[in-house]
Amino acid sequence: MTRGTSDTRVPRRQAMRRKTQRMHHHFYQRYTEWMHGSDDPAAPMHWKRERWILAAAALTLTVLSALVMPVWARAMKSDVPPPSYVQIPLAVPVLASQEQPAPPAQWQIMHVQPGQTLSGLFESRGLSFADLKLALDATKKSGTLHDLHPGDEFAFLVDNGVLQAMRFDPDSTHRVTLRFAHGAVTRQVQTRTLERRVHIAHGVINSSLFGAASRAGMSEAMVVKLADVFKYDIDLAREVRTGDSFTVIYDDVWRDGAYLHAGNILAAEFYNRGHRFTAFRFQKPDGSIAYYSDDGRPLQKALLRTPLKFSRISSRFGMRMDPILHSMHLHAGVDLAAPTGTPIHAAGNGVISIRGWVRGYGRYIRIRDTPAYSTGYGHMSRFAPGLHVGSHVVQGQIIGYVGQTGWATGPHLHYEVRIHGRPVNPLTVTMPKPKPLPPKLLAMFKTRMQPMMARIDTVDANVRLASRMASDHLQAD
DSSP: OHHHHHHHHHHHHHHHHHHHHHHTHHHHHHOTTOOSSOSOTTSOOOOOHHHHHHHHHHHHHHHHHHHHHHHHHHHHSOOSOOOOOOOOOOOOOOOOOOOOOOOOOOEEEEEOOTTOOHHHHHHHTTOOHHHHHHHHHHTTTTOGGGOOOTTOEEEEEEETTEEEEEEEEEETTEEEEEEEETTEEEEEEEEOOEEEEEEEEEEEOSSOHHHHHHHTTOOHHHHHHHHHHTTTTOOTTTSOOTTOEEEEEEEEEEETTEEEEEEEEEEEEEEETTEEEEEEEEEOTTSOEEEEOTTSOBSOOSSOSOSSSSOEEEEOSEEEEOTTTOSEEEEOSEEEEOOTTOEEEOSSSEEEEEEEEEGGGEEEEEEEOSSSEEEEEEEEEEEOTTOOTTOEEOTTOEEEEEBOOSSOSSSEEEEEEEETTEEEOTTTOOOOOOOOOOHHHHHHHHHHHHHHHHHHHHHHHHHHHHHHHHHHHHHHO
């Protein structure tokens, strides 16, 4: 058995020697004396020189590791002592109630309704008469809370039924805040800045002035102002025709970034039946404001064209078949149909010479406007309070209201104009032109007017160019 085992080891050793010699043949060529053993394959393996060198290297590494490792371990070991802990007993805090705080009170905004009073506002908020008295006493000197208008805004700050504060706007540029505490009131006034934004609009009338103005971006309030500017020369409710055009420069009033109300007509041009009318707003050094034509003449005439703002003509001046008497008579004025109660305005400055019931005219007023001119107003439902014979009235002042008194078949105003007692057609009567501004004021007016006139001329030129291009395009087609 031993013999067989020895025989199997010999070839294995020889194979290992040959493999080693092939892998490291350069080494064995240089150091031929370093051999694993004799060439006798059966001879046992003995340690040679290379074996002692390898053994010495292994021993050296072992000794170095034994010496270096403890030193390295001590160097890496921290000298900081471990932390010490101290236990301190703490009392458990008592948690507060988890109830959520009540939300802060919010301003409650209200707007005055027609016929509503300040006491009604306070009652609607559940506030007491004592709160109302405190508010009135705090504004007693200014009296701002005594004169309410529909649409006025009020805000109340109420907390659990207790009035904390209220605020309101006495005018466009101020806000008053009243704060209530312990039966006393503190008053704070805040100045609010207004912004005016200027616009320019152009329109051509196809069916109505309001429709054309709306398409041009103008509000109804601004259209009413435009009609009021030209009321001495054009009755914009009845005399506009298809094809008439207008160009208007106006402004709007804004506050805190929000639209507040319509502003003023700054400049306007109106073409009516081929006639050109202009208007420019001008403020004199004394503070008075009026509208003037481009030649510096005031637009305001001695008489208004009509004493009603918006109405329709139901009967014109001249001979007609009287609907009551059924006979031909001179109709010495014009009849303006309007709803009962429509305000009637004085056509000019003057003195009332007749006020009372006059036969077929019913309730009637006559005003002597100038030594030569007088105006009459008939069929009123009632007179404005405080007027009597001898009262002085100013142009535009309300003197009565439309009715159907006397010989009338429906509510309307009979309006007449007389020159030296002779009736004339109110719609065609020519009033003398007013005098222009004095030279110094005229020069100031021209300076302020020219930039606005230049803008209007630019718009007119662009409109004419667009119209010409459209016409050329149609002809080309």
